[in-house]
Amino acid sequence: MADQLSNDELVQRFPGEPITHDNAAHYRGRLRRELLVNRCDDCRLWHAPPKPMCPECWSWNVTPLPVSGNGAIFMNVFLYQGPPAPGVDYSTPYPVVTVELEEQVGLRFTATVADADNGDIQIGKAVRLDWRDRAGSPMPVFVLTGADA
Ligand SMILES: [Zn+2]
Incomplete structure (x- = not known):
């Protein structure tokens, strides 16, 4: 527990x-x-x-x-280098997005986007929360829903 x-x-x-x-x-x-x-x-x-x-x-x-973890990408960057982290390989630029969550205007959470081509990670895209394992513990990530307004 x-x-x-x-x-x-x-x-x-x-x-x-x-x-x-x-x-x-x-x-x-x-x-x-x-x-x-x-x-x-x-x-x-x-x-x-x-x-x-x-x-x-x-x-x-x-x-x-x-929170639901549903929202839209407010800001994104791609890291070409950064601190060593389990499962992070900067040979493909590592996406980091700040997502505006649906609970409140201006409420934002920053994480990576999983399972997406970097070219598809764009401001305004709808995302939902998902989880990946990092060093044996759950890590919040976002995934594109494909359901954009
Ligand atoms: Zn208050």
């Missing part, structure tokens, strides 16, 4: 990831293949990356909740 892992065990499940007090719940969600984003209990604003205080109303009452 992911929630019963100690903090040390959580860090060990995600080698190289910058796990902090603020994002630990997000990473625990990953182990259940849930993409958790902090939402304010008072004004209902979603915000990412996770912070302990709502950036809108300054409430400390924020709760990590699962």
